[in-house]
Amino acid sequence: MSSLLFLLLLLLLSSSPPPTLSQQNDTVACPLNFDVLRRFNPGSNRPKLDRNTECQYILGGLRLVEAQYLQLTDSFLPPPNASESCWAAYQALASDFVPNFDIRASCGFETSWISQGCMNITTRQQFEDLVGNATLKDVIDNCNQSLGTARPVPLAPPACPTCKPRI
Numbered sequence: 536m537s538s539l540l541f542l543l544l545l546l547l548l549s550s551s552p553p554p555t556l557s558q559q560n561d562t563v564a565c566p567l568n569f570d571v572l573r574r575f576n577p578g579s580n581r582p583k584l585d586r587n588t589e590c591q592y593i594l595g596g597l598r599l600v601e602a603q604y605l606q607l608t609d610s611f612l613p614p615p616n617a618s619e620s621c622w623a624a625y626q627a628l629a630s631d632f633v634p635n636f637d638i639r640a641s642c643g644f645e646t647s648w649i650s651q652g653c654m655n656i657t658t659r660q661q662f663e664d665l666v667g668n669a670t671l672k673d674v675i676d677n678c679n680q681s682l683g684t685a686r687p688v689p690l691a692p693p694a695c696p697t698c699k700p701r702i
């Protein structure tokens with residue numbers, strides 16, 4: 536379930552600067568901060584990747600950005616009225632690294648997916664209510680530790696049928 540991944544990332548991420556509002560749509564500005572991905576800039580050595588691999592990176596980047604949003608807001612997802620502006624913001628960032636690559640068209644992502652989560656979970660509270668205290672304790676015990684000493688944690692949780700598509 537990708538929500539679990541978000542929780543793991545939430546526990547692993549250190550504090551980051553507040554989101555910048557960018558790429559305004561007529562509706563609402565995207566609350567996600569895609570600029571956090573710039574710290575992973577591979578520079579001019581970035582290899583050219585096939586489309587599937589590129590799309591996996593794009594999905595992974597989105598999860599990281601949403602994890603930071605969760606950390607800052609206790610909400611997994613931006614509101615639906617920010618879907619368009621969030622894709623536009625991500626596209627703007629992606630275009631700096633992969634020219635001429637329309638991330639939605641190339642990867643088959645639908646606009647609404649960016650604000651639709653897994654199992655109807657939007658907030659951290661909903662997630663915690665759903666998984667229950669025992670599971671939550673297990674995750675915290677295993678994952679809330681410094682990255683220097685952390686045992687490997689599963690970064691590819693099982694697929695959830697109602698989650699965003701896995702590529």
Ligand SMILES: *[C@@H]1O[C@H](CO)[C@@H](O)[C@H](O)[C@H]1NC(C)=O
Nearest residue numbers: 559560561562616618619620
């Ligand atoms: C803003 O979002 C709405 C709803 O998703 C969409 O219909 C509209 O075309 C978007 N406007 C711009 C300028 O992208």
Ligand SMILES: *[C@@H]1O[C@H](CO)[C@@H](O)[C@H](O)[C@H]1NC(C)=O
Nearest residue numbers: 561562563613614615616617
């Ligand atoms: C966008 O959606 C949020 C959450 O559903 C809502 O609180 C907000 O008023 C909406 N903004 C506009 C401009 O429709």
Ligand SMILES: *[C@@H]1O[C@H](CO)[C@@H](O)[C@H](O)[C@H]1NC(C)=O
Nearest residue numbers: 652653654655656657661697
């Ligand atoms: C998801 O939540 C919405 C509103 O909270 C509800 O109308 C809808 O039926 C829910 N869908 C599922 C699959 O539980």
Ligand SMILES: *[C@@H]1O[C@H](CO)[C@@H](O)[C@H](O)[C@H]1NC(C)=O
Nearest residue numbers: 663664666667668669671672
């Ligand atoms: C789960 O933990 C919360 C906070 O520690 C507590 O308020 C709640 O009663 C617990 N729920 C159950 C079912 O044990």
Ligand SMILES: *[C@@H]1O[C@H](CO)[C@@H](O)[C@H](O)[C@H]1NC(C)=O
Nearest residue numbers: 546674675676678679680681
């Ligand atoms: C994670 O560990 C830190 C430091 O030990 C602690 O302050 C924090 O409350 C823990 N978080 C959770 C969710 O248990």
